[in-house]
Amino acid sequence: MLxxxxxxxxxxxxxxxxxRGLSLEFPRPTIAGxxxxxxxGKxxxxSILCGLVRPDSGTVEVLGADIRTDLERIKKRIGVVPQSIALYPPLSVRENLEYIGALYKIPGTILQQRIRHFLQLFGLDHTGSKAIRYFSGGMKRRANIIASLLHEPELLVLDxxxxxxxxxxxxxxxxxxxxYHGQGHSIIYTSHLLEEAQQLCREVAIMDHGQLVVQGDPRLLMKDHGFSSLEQVFLHLTGISLRD
Ligand SMILES: Nc1ncnc2c1ncn2[C@@H]1O[C@H](COP(=O)(O)OP(=O)(O)OP(=O)(O)O)[C@@H](O)[C@H]1O
Ligand SMILES: [Mg+2]
Known part of the structure; x- marks a missing residue:
């Protein structure tokens, strides 16, 4: 997978x-944190694996393809949900999604079906015509996720x-x-909510200062380090000092 x-x-x-020499591997399709x-450096x-930032050196393979040679193909197979909301505030969620769907060249009828499906799935069907700028934080986050799903990506990356x-x-x-994972898709996600990651992820990679600290199944990491929560493992390995 990565x-x-x-x-x-x-x-x-x-x-x-x-x-600084980051190396990590999620070999199988999974939900990874x-x-x-x-x-x-998350x-x-x-940003590097989806082609927004160029690395100075090193290699990245996404779904078995190298970002240096296969970026355009990779982009078609992954969906990226950025950390900040990437939607046009004056446009409605439906207009935003129609615009994004057109960029992916999704045929009109299929696009409308998918928009309807996802608006309903994410509880936004009644606000499809409301401008994004009037959305609550939770509504914006949900709309931001839909925007990455319209082309049915095999791998979803959420920041x-x-x-x-x-x-x-x-x-x-x-x-x-x-x-989504249950339907055979892969997921990579970042979060500061360690309890959430512990519950959701089958695999995690903890990084600090641009390097890998540890990776593995959260349950095994907890067992190996003798802690009852992933947060304790995280604090043990990354320390309590502030990063600013
Ligand atoms: N465009 C940029 N130009 C210069 N420095 C940058 C840029 N983007 C990120 N950085 C720096 O790189 C470091 C890592 O940033 P990054 O956003 O990748 O971290 P992160 O793990 O996602 O952090 P957070 O949990 O706060 O989102 C930070 O020190 C940040 O200031
Ligand atoms: Mg970040």
Missing amino acids: RISNLHKTYLKAVEPTL LLGPNGA TTTI EPTAGVDVQSRNLILQFLED
């Missing part, structure tokens, strides 16, 4: 490198999809991710 090897990235004019403190890693949403929206999003 293989990252010795990835390095220093942003232009940055004082320090963001990724990419975890780490603020500034660990968003940078996601903090449950940040700042209420319990109801979070439940809906997590249930959707379980179901």
Whole structure:
């Protein structure tokens, strides 16, 4: 599903490198969590694997394809939900989705069916015509997720999809991710909610300072380190000092 090897990235004019030889591997289709403190390099890693940021060196294989040679094909097979809402605020959710669907060249009837289906699934069917700028945080997050699903990606990559949403929206999003995985799709997601990641993920990779700290099945990591929660493992391995 994802293989990252010795990835390095220093942003232009940055004082320090963001990724310092990151290597990690999620071999099988799964629900994987990419975890780490603020500034660990999670968003940078996601931006690299979807082609938004170019690495300085290292290799990344997504669904068995190399991002250096197969990026356009990879883009068609993955859906990315960015950390910040990537929708046009003055447009309605339906208009946003129609626009995105057209970019993917999804035929009109199929696109309308999918929009109807997902608006209903994410509880937005009654607000399809309302401008995104009037949406609540949870509604924006749900709409942001739909935008990544219209082309039916095999792999869904979500950067903090449950940040700042209420319990109801979070439940809906997590249930959707379980179901999507149950239908044979792969998921990589980031979150600072370790309890949530512990429940959802079959595999996690904890990174810090642009490197892998540890990866594996959360239950095995807890057992190996002698803790009863993933959060305890995380704190044990990454320390309690602030990252700012
Ligand atoms: N475009 C950029 N230019 C310069 N530095 C950047 C840029 N984007 C990120 N960085 C820096 O790279 C480091 C890692 O950032 P990144 O956003 O990848 O971390 P993150 O793990 O996603 O953090 P968070 O949990 O806060 O979202 C940070 O120190 C950040 O300031
Ligand atoms: Mg981030």
